[in-house]
Amino acid sequence: MxxxxxxxxxxxxxxxxxxxxxxxxxxxxxxxxxxxxxxxxxxxxxxxxxxxxxxxxxxxxxxxxxxxxxxxxxxxxxxxxxxxxxxxxxxxxxxxxxxxxxxxxxxxxxxxxxxxxxxxxxxxxxxxxxxxxxxxxxxxxxxxxxxxxxxxxxTGLPRHLSVASGLNALAHCVDSLWAPRADPVNAALAGEGARALAAGLPAVAADPDDLRARELTIQGAYLAAVSFASAGSGLHHKICHVLGGRYDLPHAETHATVLPHVLALNAPQAPAADERLAAAFGSPTGLAGLQRLRAELDAPRALRDHGFREEDIPDAVAAVLPVVPPSNPTPVTTENLTALLRAVWEGADPS
Missing domain, CATH: 3.40.50.1970 (Rossmann fold)
Structure with missing residues (x-):
């Protein structure tokens, strides 16, 4: 080690x-x-x-x-x-x-x-x-x-923004598990952050005035950000930074939409990360837990609903490929990145 x-x-x-x-x-x-x-x-x-x-x-x-x-x-x-x-x-x-x-x-x-x-x-x-x-x-x-x-x-944050922002926080947890400087400390913070967010977000969505749920979600978001600050940007954030800056897409909604597709790509080659996320979600796999949470929250699904155009996919692929972190568990190619962004655009099932 x-x-x-x-x-x-x-x-x-x-x-x-x-x-x-x-x-x-x-x-x-x-x-x-x-x-x-x-x-x-x-x-x-x-x-x-x-x-x-x-x-x-x-x-x-x-x-x-x-x-x-x-x-x-x-x-x-x-x-x-x-x-x-x-x-x-x-x-x-x-x-x-x-x-x-x-x-x-x-x-x-x-x-x-x-x-x-x-x-x-x-x-x-x-x-x-x-x-x-x-x-x-x-x-x-x-x-x-x-x-x-x-x-x-x-408490005044609209429900849809609470959901998108909370899933943006969850993306920090997921990316921290395979980012360039991933380590056991970051993994522990990310796992606990994911657990708190998975518990707090549904309660916030159900009752925006539930202060205990808000506090739990804040705690999860903070732990997620601390793990991300140390681990660095993984594939998910590299994709979202390109999409947000290049096409002026909304930040939180972009992260919320891209997240399950990056997890689906990487989880098969990152079993330890997947096990940690599954434990945080209380689910058989990390993707199953994330998708269950997203369904419960009625999370954003298709990036075409937020301004991303199908004809921009090749340009986005060309912009993302040079910044893919070498630490990414699954090798990223023009083919699988194109498939990922097309699925993100149309809101396809990431599995």
Whole structure:
């Protein structure tokens, strides 16, 4: 056995019902006096409540999916003009991503208050899109110093977004089991994350106001993101980054749709990973458990429903092949990748 594991240093607070108080304490710990608050238009009211006790110097609401470079540049310019000394994000993955883009070039400390299960808040991964190409990288400057989770902030998340975002989190678990830096620590985190998500998501879908279910799902999403941050991007995320950046597809729905097809491709050549997922789902196989969960949640099935066109499949295959990780359990070819993306497009049974 030979492996190396890196654990990222981050402070995490579960503060159900007390996000504003917890966030104020964390900003005070940093000694920040001029805070930039990043929150999209849909989160304006929520962000105002959560950040009411902060020394806010700038509120920035230009949040765009996949963080276009020009959007990041405008946010950086606004931060410089306001002479801010810390960044607080309130929102989902796109919001956290924009905060990371500012932190990447400024070195400013970042604090995150998530309102979805995206998991970006627990990683040192940044992503920027330019000319339909999404570029990602890792840098400790973008890792939020503190994450404040509050289950009450997610009760307003529509059911379909809870499902898609939760399955996006589950994709972090699955990919972590065969990503380039997969190791036993990541596998343990991924397995427990999958178990928590499989238990929490159906309860959240059934009752959006069930705070215990929200907390369990948040916990699963956090564990998933921590495992992903250490293990790196596997085939699933490489595919989704190409699809999202190249064709401007919705992030969570893309992950939710692609996931079972990547699992079906890799599981036969990754029996240990499949056994761990099966145990987390309480099912004979990982794919059987995932499909049962997806059926219960009425998860997204076909990527053509979200803007992916059949004629884009060859172009997507050509873009994905060069970035396939060497660690992928099943060799990826033009033929099987084309078949996978066609199945994703039409919503075919992954088995």
């Amino acid at each position: 030979s492996w190396t594991h890196d654990t990222l240093g981050q402070r995490v607070r579960m503060a159900t019902g007390t996000a504003a108080e917890a966030l104020a304490e964390e900003v005070d710990r940093l000694g920040a006096r001029r805070v930039m608050v990043v929150a999209g238009p849909a989160e304006t009211s929520l962000a105002a409540t959560v950040t009411a006790g902060l020394p806010v110097a700038l509120r920035h609401d230009e949040v765009v999916m996949h963080v276009p470079v020009e959007v990041a540049e405008r946010a950086r310019e606004a931060a410089a003009a306001a002479a801010v000394d810390a960044i607080v994000t309130v929102g989902g993955g796109s919001t956290t991503g924009l905060g990371k883009a500012v932190a990447l070039t400024t070195g400013l400390p970042l604090l995150a208050v998530p309102t979805t299960y995206a998991g970006s808040e627990a990683t040192d991964v940044w992503g920027l899109t330019e000319g339909a190409v999404k570029t990602t990288g890792s840098d400790l400057r973008v890792l939020p110093r503190t994450v404040v989770y509050d289950a009450t902030l997610l």
